[in-house]
Amino acid sequence: MGIIIKDALAVLPEGEKDVIGRHTIYIDGENITGIDKEPEGFRADTTIDGKNRFVIPGLINAHTHTYMSMMRNCADDLSFTDWLFNTVNPIEDQLLNEDAYWGSLLGQIEMIKSGTTTFNDQQMNIHQTTKAAIKSGMRAVIGRGLVGDQYDKNDRRLLEAFDEMKDGEQCGRLSFFLNPHAPYSCGPDYLRMVADVAGEHDLGIHIHLAEGAVESENMRKQYNCTPTEYVLKAGIFDHPTIAAHCIRVNESDMQILKEHNVSVVTNPCSNMKLGNGFAPVPEMMAAGINVCLGTDGAASNNGQNMFREMGFLSLIHKGTHDTPECISAKETFRIATINGAKALQLGDKTGSIEVGKKADLAILKLDTPSMMPNNNLLAALCYSANGSEVDTVIINGQVVMENREIKTVDEERVYYEIRRICERLGLDKKEY
Numbered sequence: 105m106g107i108i109i110k111d112a113l114a115v116l117p118e119g120e121k122d123v124i125g126r127h128t129i130y131i132d133g134e135n136i137t138g139i140d141k142e143p144e145g146f147r148a149d150t151t152i153d154g155k156n157r158f159v160i161p162g163l164i165n166a167h168t169h170t171y172m173s174m175m176r177n178c179a180d181d182l183s184f185t186d187w188l189f190n191t192v193n194p195i196e197d198q199l200l201n202e203d204a205y206w207g208s209l210l211g212q213i214e215m216i217k218s219g220t221t222t223f224n225d226q227q228m229n230i231h232q233t234t235k236a237a238i239k240s241g242m243r244a245v246i247g248r249g250l251v252g253d254q255y256d257k258n259d260r261r262l263l264e265a266f267d268e269m270k271d272g273e274q275c276g277r278l279s280f281f282l283n284p285h286a287p288y289s290c291g292p293d294y295l296r297m298v299a300d301v302a303g304e305h306d307l308g309i310h311i312h313l314a315e316g317a318v319e320s321e322n323m324r325k326q327y328n329c330t331p332t333e334y335v336l337k338a339g340i341f342d343h344p345t346i347a348a349h350c351i352r353v354n355e356s357d358m359q360i361l362k363e364h365n366v367s368v369v370t371n372p373c374s375n376m377k378l379g380n381g382f383a384p385v386p387e388m389m390a391a392g393i394n395v396c397l398g399t400d401g402a403a404s405n406n407g408q409n410m411f412r413e414m415g416f417l418s419l420i421h422k423g424t425h426d427t428p429e430c431i432s433a434k435e436t437f438r439i440a441t442i443n444g445a446k447a448l449q450l451g452d453k454t455g456s457i458e459v460g461k462k463a464d465l466a467i468l469k470l471d472t473p474s475m476m477p478n479n480n481l482l483a484a485l486c487y488s489a490n491g492s493e494v495d496t497v498i499i500n501g502q503v504v505m506e507n508r509e510i511k512t513v514d515e516e517r518v519y520y521e522i523r524r525i526c527e528r529l530g531l532d533k534k535e536y
Contacts, residue, residue, distance in 0.1 A: 105501065106147050107131040109467070112154025113481065115161075115437075117456045122437060124481055129159065131463040134276075134501040139459055150503070152496065156471040158481055161456050162221025162243075162464040162499065163410040164444030167310075167348040167369040167398030170211030170236070171204035171227050174522050175403035178531045184316045184378045192403050196228060198529055204229035206521040208236035211401075213510060213518060214408040216242065218491030219466035221499045224346065224369075224398070224448055226283045226310060230264045234271040237278060241504040241512045243464060245448045246272070247283030247310050250298060253291035257301060277500050279449070284340070286312040287331045288319050295338035308344040308449055311335065314357070315349040316380045332357035341366055346447050348398065351375060351383045358384070358391045367394040367447030370439075372416040373407070374400035386421055386430050396444040397436075411491040414440050418486055433486035467496040 109129040115122050116139070130138035130146055137143045172192075179191040199207075204227065215223060222243040227233040230248055237244040248265035256262075265282060272278035284290045284298045302309050314320060314331040323331050332353055335341065341364035348369045350361070361368060370383045388395050397413050399405045417439065418431045445455025454464045470478050474488050497505040504512050526532045 105133065105149050107150045107152065107463070107498070107501070107503070108148045109152045109157075109159055109465075110154050112152075112157045112159050112467070113470070113478075114159035114457055115482065117442070117458065122434060122482065126154075127159075128154070129457065129465075131498065131501050134462055136457065136459055136461055136463050139457070152467070156469060157495070158468045158470050158475075159457065160219070160466050160468065160485070161441045161454065162466050162497065163219050163440050164396065164448070164455060165215060165220050165223040165398050165408065165410055166346065166367075166396040166444040166447055167371055167400060168211065168223055168225055168408060169227060169401030169403070170208040170223065170225050170233060170408070171199070171229060172401035172403040173207045173210040173214070173408070174203065174525050174529075174531065175207075175401070176406050179403050180377075180406075184380055185318060187378060187404065195529060195531070199229060201229045201232055203525045204232035205236050206518060206525060208233045209240060209513060209518050210522050211408050212236060212240040212242050213513060213515060215410075216240065216497050216505050216510060217494060217508065218409040218411055219468070219494040219497065220408070220410050221464040221466065221497065222444070222448065222450065222454055224281075224310060224444075226285070230268045231271055234268055234278060238271075238275050239513060241277070241499050241502050243277045243450070243454065243462075243499060245279050245281055245308075245310075245450075247281040250282065250284045250294075251289040252294040255293040255297040257297060259294075259297070262298075262301065281308040281310045281346070283310045286315070286319070287323060287334050292327075292334070292338050295335065295340055299339035299342060302343040308346065309340055310346045311340065311348070313347040313350050314352040315375075316378075317352065320352040330354065330357055332360055336360055336364070344449060346396075348400070349375065349380070349383060350388070351381045353384065355387075358388055358393065361388070362391050362393050365394070367396055367443075369396050369398040369447070370417065371398045371400040371405070371413070372420055373413060374404040376416070376420070377406070378404055382420055382424060385417070386425060389431075389435070394443055394446055395439055396447045397440045409491045410440055411485070411489045414486045433480075433483040436486045437482050463498050463501040465498045466494050467498075468493040469495045
């Protein structure tokens with residue numbers, strides 16, 4: 105299928121910079137095959153008028169739990185430990201596999217409608233997120249959450265993780281990481297086992313790290329080290345690793361992360377809502393760490409909107425560091441796109457608009473109040489846009505949303521199923 109996006113403003117990389125200009129983009133099959141120069145033999149089936157449109161690479165949500173979408177607004181204003189152990193975990197224990205499928209689809213609808221084309225998901229119900237991503241058309245990196253204490257390569261959860269990988273063998277949009285949950289839920293022997301298996305199968309690793317004060321205090325008491333040092337000793341960082349949160353890290357920890365090429369996913373809204381604090385993102389960037397951006401799950405964030413994350417990412421650090429020059433809009437844009445692609449080992453496929461890369465694009469309307477006037481569009485993405493400006497989304501060369509209508513999923517069916525699940529679980533509380 106050939107698609108032309110004709111004469112639109114678009115943001116293209118030029119070295120280490122992103123430059124906005126007016127371009128015509130040619131898409132053939134899954135890939136971008138031309139920019140401003142029509143490829144030989146190209147035939148257009150669809151032409152998208154670029155008037156009053158702004159084309160960006162699809163945003164990359166580098167850490168989330170999409171199945172949690174039905175838990176939105178049911179575990180609020182609680183401490184991290186109360187939120188996790190006394191509220192979220194009991195709800196998860198009641199979930200059916202089918203529930204996770206509908207929850208993941210709801211999260212993916214929200215991401216598509218706010219310009220996200222790729223997400224990195226840690227889930228608990230095997231096959232469901234994978235099934236939902238195949239349905240929605242999104243690009244995804246998926247991992248079954250792993251917890252345990254013993255070195256056991258026959259661990260049930262690990263075997264489930266590999267069983268799920270079979271689902272994605274025929275879908276080029278899907279890839280898989282191993283997902284040990286966190287230092288506080290994985291013993292040192294278990295983490296060593298995960299590290300060994302990652303090496304044997306050439307898999308990346310996705311883990312929560314240094315998220316809260318209690319985690320750090322317990323690590324110091326029990327192992328006389330930081331969470332980062334604990335994971336290092338287990339061999340996790342010997343393999344490509346994405347570490348979510350990294351709030352409680354010191355200079356030594358940051359040096360470890362840099363030396364082992366660990367990518368850090370900051371989740372500002374979730375971290376603020378749970379009262380966990382702020383990751384030292386400016387310091388990490390200065391240290392040369394690849395920082396990317398995620399929403400976390402809707403149980404802690406209440407949303408899956410990366411525009412919201414971009415705005416908060418820049419603003420909170422300007423405030424905490426007493427300087428408006430701290431994390432610019434241009435840096436934020438890269439954190440939400442190409443940095444995430446690199447972390448997910450997808451840098452050669454997505455994260456920027458370039459010939460040869462997959463056609464993962466979000467097209468925003470410029471003739472909307474939040475984007476007018478069109479003075480500085482990269483600044484507008486960070487400080488003005490809220491996601492509703494996204495009009496059309498293309499993933500892997502497929503138009504998955506047009507005129508804000510999702511083409512791949514029956515939205516009303518998803519909403520019906522979510523209401524049914526919440527009623528069964530007793531989540532639809534009516535007291536205010």
